[in-house]
Amino acid sequence: GAGVSQSPSNKVTEKGKDVELRCDPISGHTALYWYRQSLGQGLEFLIYFQGNSAPDKSGLPSDRFSAERTGGSVSTLTIQRTQQEDSAVYLCASSLTGILGEQYFGPGTRLTVT
Amino acid sequence: AQTVTQSQPEMSVQEAETVTLSCTYDTSENNYYLFWYKQPPSRQMILVIRQEAYKQQNATENRFSVNFQKAAKSFSLKISDSQLGDTAMYFCAFMPTGANNLFFGTGTRLTVIP
Numbered sequence: 001g002a003g004v005s006q007s008p009s010n011k012v013t014e015k016g017k018d019v020e021l022r023c024d025p026i027s028g029h030t031a032l033y034w035y036r037q038s039l040g041q042g043l044e045f046l047i048y049f050q051g052n053s054a055p056d057k058s059g060l061p062s063d064r065f066s067a068e069r070t071g072g073s074v075s076t077l078t079i080q081r082t083q084q085e086d087s088a089v090y091l092c093a094s095s096l097t098g099i100l101g102e103q104y105f106g107p108g109t110r111l112t113v114t
Numbered sequence: 115a116q117t118v119t120q121s122q123p124e125m126s127v128q129e130a131e132t133v134t135l136s137c138t139y140d141t142s143e144n145n146y147y148l149f150w151y152k153q154p155p156s157r158q159m160i161l162v163i164r165q166e167a168y169k170q171q172n173a174t175e176n177r178f179s180v181n182f183q184k185a186a187k188s189f190s191l192k193i194s195d196s197q198l199g200d201t202a203m204y205f206c207a208f209m210p211t212g213a214n215n216l217f218f219g220t221g222t223r224l225t226v227i228p
Contacts, residue, residue, distance in 0.1 A: 033214075041220055042221055
C-alpha cells in the first residue's frame with residue numbers, strides 16, 4: 001500500500017511569509033507525528049496527534065507554529081511569519097496505535113527561508 | 115531529560131566488511147525502547163531495528179544486530195557484510211514507555227566503499 005506522503009517536496013519562501021506543509025499518513029494509522037530536521041542535527045519532535053485526542057504540542061518551538069489534523073487523516077503544519085532559522089526538513093510520520101515506535105516516515109519537505 | 119549521543123559523525127567501511135556504530139543515551143526511566151533508523155539520500159527514514167529495554171537478548175535483523183548494554187546505557191549497531199545500499203545516515207533513537215515521541219541522536223553518516 002501507499003506510504004506516508006508529504007507535499008511540497010521543496011519549498012522556498014521569503015522571510016515573513018506564511019507556509020503550509022501537508023502530510024498524508026498511511027490509511028488506518030491513528031497516530032501522526034511532525035519532526036523537524038535541521039542541518040547537521042537529529043530529528044526534533046514538534047507535535048503528535050492520536051485519534052480524536054487533544055494533540056501533544058509540547059515540541060512546537062514558538063507560537064508561529066501550528067498544526068491541524070482534519071478527519072483523523074491529513075495533517076497540515078503551518079508556520080507563520082517565517083524566519084531564516086525555520087529552514088529545515090520537516091518530516092511527518094504515522095503509526096498504528098499500540099505498535100510503539102513503528103513510525104513510518106514520509107520523504108519530508110525541505111523548507112528554505114530566504 | 116532524555117538525550118541520545120552519537121559520537122561518530124562520519125564512518126566508512128569497505129564493502130563486505132563489518133562496521134559498528136555507537137550510541138549512548140541518558141535517562142532515568144527503567145522501561146523504554148531503542149531504535150536505529152536509516153536515512154538514505156531520498157530522506158525517507160526507515161526503521162532498521164528496535165530493542166525493548168526489558169529484553170536482555172540483543173535484537174537481530176538479518177545483517178543488522180545490536181549490542182545493548184543497559185547498565186552502561188549503550189546501544190550500538192553492527193552491520194555485517196556491508197553493502198553499497200547501506201550508505202546512509204543512521205540515527206539512534208529512544209522512546210520511554212508511554213511517551214508520545216522519539217528522541218533522536220545527531221546521526222552517523224556511513225559510507226560503504228566499493
